[in-house]
Amino acid sequence: MYNNSFFKKILLVATVVIFTSCDKDYNEIGGNLIGVNNFDLNKASYSVLGYNQKTGPIQSNNLEVNALGIYSSTNFGETTANFNTQLSLPTFVSAVGARTFVESVTLTIPYFTDDTKTKTNADGSHTYVLDSIYGPEMAKMKLSVYESGYFMRDADPLESFKQQQKYFTDQDTEFNSLKVGSPLNDSPDKSQNDEFFFSPSEHVVVTTDSITSVKSTKYTPPGMQLNLNKGYFKTRILDAANSGKLASNDVFKNYFRGLYFKMEKSAGAAGNLAMLNFKAGKITIIYKEDVASATGSATTREKKTLVLDMAGNSVSLLKNDYSATGMTYNALPSTGNSVDGDDKLFLKGGQGSVAILQLFDKTDVKGYDANGVVTAGPNGVSDELDDLRNPAGGKKLLVNEANLVFHIDAAAMSSSYEPQRIYLYDYTNSRLVVDYTLDPTSSSTSPKNSKALFDGIIKKDATTKRGATYKIRITNQIRNLINNKDSTNVKLGLVVTEDIEKINSYKVKTPNAFITQAPKASVMNPLGTILYSGKSTVPADKRLKLEIYFTKPN
Template identity: 40%
Template sequence: MLKNSFFKIISFLFFIVLFNSCDKEFSVVGSDLIVGGNFDIVKDSSSTVQSAWKKTGGIASNNLAVNALGILDNTVFGQTTANFATQVQLESTSVNPVINPDLGQDIVSVTLYIPYFTKPSVSTDKEGRPVYTLDSIYGNKASKIKLKIYENEFLLGNLNTEPGAPLSDINYPQLYYTNQNTFFSEKKGDLLYQNNDFVFSEKEYADSVPATTTSAATTTYTAPGMRLTLDKVFFQKLLFDKTSNGYSLASNSQFEQYFKGLYFSVEKNDVEGVLAVMNFKKGTIVVKYKEKALATDPTLTVEKSITLNLTGNTVNLLNNEPSTEPDSYSSPKADRLYVRGGEGSVATIDLFNPAVDKVTYNSNTQKIELGKSNDIPDELDYIKEKGWLVNDASLTFYVDQTLMKKVTTEPSKMFLYDIKNRKILAAAVLEKDAADRGLKYRFSITDYVRGLIKDDNVNFKLGVSIAQVISNVTFKKIKEAPAYATWTNLKTEEQNAYFFPESSVMSPLGTIFHGSTSTDENKRLKLEIYYTKTN
């Protein structure tokens, strides 16, 4: 340790600047910063950390912000097949046509378009058009898959149909789960599209617009996306045929009862699979049709269109094939932690040693007596008694690069969350080594540890999950949660144990960490605390 007070102050100030750059919310607790006097900055990593992991099983995947479609192969986690079902809604009920077969309403085309996520274009082609690169696409981007789109004949309703559950209980809504693909597959109707060689293409669409009496010929451009031609015969019958009596285009509530939406089904084609995460809610179906301009002259027609949006209720249906991933490891001494998105798994973390009853020797009775515990871990009690001024606290999860060596895409972000209160505490991004391989994720938990020391906050069990979208901090309930009759008798913190971050459900990726008992001590999960020690 430095003996010169001047150098101690310089080192301390440099340390604060360094960690302030990593933690925008850095602040010293209260007014405990010592100005002048003798102090040292000490690193401590001796506190107990217990880690485990568990699979989520089927988890609610209705109305996710983004959804996966495709097949992803992973040498560790096996194969994930992602199917999808969605309601379809009228873009506008005020401008849609009156169904009148006497007008000879004949459909010209039915086009489905769902834009892909793309990275900002940094170059152009020889014609000056932007060169797109797809984002949020995983696996072999050149792989082909078998894609089929069916009419969905199951209504994705809003009202809970579980026996005993109130239909309008906002705390217990109707949920649909990742592991219900078989159910939806059995409810599919007419086949509306099929392509055994479908690829997620990054090419933009160029459409020629012919010249008219008032305008010159031109070309319109559409960003890369899933643009498919659906079955005209089906939509002709759906929208205009006499057999469609009993419904109208006047409201979505009526329309959804008659046309319950689409079911997207994928199968593998190439040796390697490919999967895309997409924002289906930006998808549209444009139905173009011709209608008689005059009832007295059938040769005069006008072109019109109806737009349907994929903005109704949705569900992402995920099937995970067997893999080398072991069963959930519930022991707090797990040496490896398997963390996976989708219908996946999360890690659980306990900081500090468990609170124990105090053992004392009674000199009067000459017996060892068991005193009452204060419910605070002894390690934390020690820190509180010593009055540590915490400058930084962190949990660093090292990737097992040996087990992950054949995995081509790793999760870029992670969440650390408070399980009991269903609250996101921190996020971490993947740090890579010189070989561009995932190395570690570092969570800053400075404020959390300061709260335990200074404010007597409760030390909760923490969870670690994949984070597909960092801004999404909502949670989804697992299918194994208790039935309604039992659920209502649980305390809030007991109910929260059945929830996991929605952002994890949206991700198809996974990784493996060194746990708290890893044989590699340099990569073992540890709680590191830097604090100011007064002399």
């Protein structure tokens, strides 16, 4: 749901703001000092240890966007993304009239499109380009939509304070085993089931006025549009109204427990995967019924509409296949080398992996007393950080800017979709870093593209047009570490993100001493990337570094 043209613009704006911000910091810091050459501008690079941590199955209910489809990656295997959602009634129905006849049952879910590439044609129609689709264009897959037999609770009865019931990425077998009957999308049109594909074509409806015979055309942007079994919905939904099953959502959700979307390969084709806002989806039932007059002496035939929306509980169900030979990711241990670090950092969304970072070299053979005098023996603080806190001459270093610069393994990622953004957070405490909090930038185009100073946006090579680096600004994090000697040098977590403004964390299914939760926005993202770490075995020009720009009083 990002588009590249927007990112080129936001990068330009961010660059200007960053340099302006750096200049502002410099002037404010040095403003009370007298003389022309009060400062020398310096740049220094410091060590960063990084290693991989897999999440295992992770909470995936009630996400803002969900994956649906099949996506194959040479680095991270094949993911099949299924989905389950409750339905709810915007309008309650206490009864329906006699001789009910269902004219149509239509399921619709909008697709994301790239607005910068939308074209309006001379006849008023439009040409769209879909956004957030990964894999071959218009790849065919088998889509089956079933009534779900799995009751999704609102609250967990085993938790205190009625906490939200958690559902996890690895529960597809459970939901699949409780699906009801046959697929509801049983249209003879194979593009709605056995040969389904995400089509960029808009939907066109032509109507003719019954009196004037004038035709009018209505254009609707691309989206999933499935004709569902009319007889099934007459029996299960409309006929149930007279027994009170549609009188409240609590009753209805227990009676009709939702829909289960199942994706399978079609004739061995690779398939592709789309990010969808299912909560914007709905089922529209158009039917006719006999309605008695107020006196009951006569009846009239009326057309009515009943809408079922998808605003209830939902869960993203992910099946990962790592069977392809040479799958490096599958061979990775659940927890990487936390002592010496891993050579490469594998960030994977969904049921994936996090990179854990520790700033500054771990060497600790000395300390400093309250007067800044070196003492013998370790003090539990990295010597690199200790030296920054206690500079020679006792004059404080003034940090203008500090960045983590990550280099992408371009060779490994050459044939893969690349995540447009990564996100850094306080892994130790599962909370924001201060630079994220203090970043005031926002985006009028999309809230998810805000926090441009904090960054994490992919930078592309001018020649290959492929990802080269990511940079994350942690100036205030470093200032606090240096200026406040009681500040803890916490571990930092790095993940792919689908939405920079979604900052809460989701629980892993099996927590352990190494990991208990990961950012929700990472669970939402289906992609992965491979970055070089800060290990000494990595070539110097690709090595992960903490770059600090600082001024030192003369």
